[in-house]
Amino acid sequence: MSTWLFDLGNTRLKCAPLGEAGEVGDVVALDHHDAGVPIATAMAAVLPPRIDVAHLASVASPAATVAVLDALAGRCRRISRARTQSRLDGVTIAYAQPGKLGVDRFLALLAVHATGGAALVCGVGTALTLDLVDGTGRHHGGRIAPSPTLMREALHGRARQLSASGGDYQVFADDTEDALASGCEGAALALIEHSRDEAARRLGAPPRLYLHGGGAAALVPRLPEARHVPGLVLAGLARWAAVEREHPGPAVS
Numbered sequence: 001m002s003t004w005l006f007d008l009g010n011t012r013l014k015c016a017p018l019g020e021a022g023e024v025g026d027v028v029a030l031d032h033h034d035a036g037v038p039i040a041t042a043m044a045a046v047l048p049p050r051i052d053v054a055h056l057a058s059v060a061s062p063a064a065t066v067a068v069l070d071a072l073a074g075r076c077r078r079i080s081r082a083r084t085q086s087r088l089d090g091v092t093i094a095y096a097q098p099g100k101l102g103v104d105r106f107l108a109l110l111a112v113h114a115t116g117g118a119a120l121v122c123g124v125g126t127a128l129t130l131d132l133v134d135g136t137g138r139h140h141g142g143r144i145a146p147s148p149t150l151m152r153e154a155l156h157g158r159a160r161q162l163s164a165s166g167g168d169y170q171v172f173a174d175d176t177e178d179a180l181a182s183g184c185e186g187a188a189l190a191l192i193e194h195s196r197d198e199a200a201r202r203l204g205a206p207p208r209l210y211l212h213g214g215g216a217a218a219l220v221p222r223l224p225e226a227r228h229v230p231g232l233v234l235a236g237l238a239r240w241a242a243v244e245r246e247h248p249g250p251a252v253s
Helices: 039-046 062-073 103-114 148-158 176-203 232-246
Strands: 003-008 012-017 028-031 051-058 076-081 119-124 127-133 139-146 208-212
Touching: 003 062, 003 232, 012 039, 012 232, 028 039, 039 062, 051 062, 051 103, 051 232, 062 076, 103 119, 103 127, 103 208, 103 232, 119 176, 119 232, 127 176, 139 148, 139 176, 148 176, 208 232
Parallel strands: 003 051, 051 076, 119 208
Antiparallel strands: 003 012, 012 028, 119 127, 127 139
């Protein structure tokens, strides 16, 4: 039986087959944000003609989510959509209303908890998100801020003379593009480092730091203790799929 995982963010759709032992296969990333190619066309180029089961996690707009569901409906026997739950697979989230915690953040928590120990999870996509989970699986809450990419785009939107990309990180830059890169990346780094320090004070010891998301690679060189796991949400979706196999909910399609 063929099973695939789909992680739909605000910019990219990541797809990967799920192995019989629960392992995530090779990941394919498709840009659906201003890509100029319909997402269904891009998916058709990389997916097999038939899939038995598709597991989808989406934080994208309703229109983008519907477009992916429509593309899957023509090739999948069954589609299930992951949703945040107050308690699952040993993780208990802090939010009183589970639906307000993005499913990508929830799945990342499932993935890191499965490895054991306390963790601070940082996702760097359109937004920068931080979530703390202790060794018992208790989620202590998190933070949300603009990612460095979104900061650059917002500045460019208000002041067109400030470029939306380019530049290199420097502590004190002597060029505008470098200063923009340094300031926006530096803001993200400061938030991560402050959150890690606060987490250590709360838990009594520093948690492991995980980075994932399309913008994580730019920050990793300045966070040498971080573990860069680009497929963290898909790994969490695989955990969710294992629980879903034991207790199947209603199919989407």
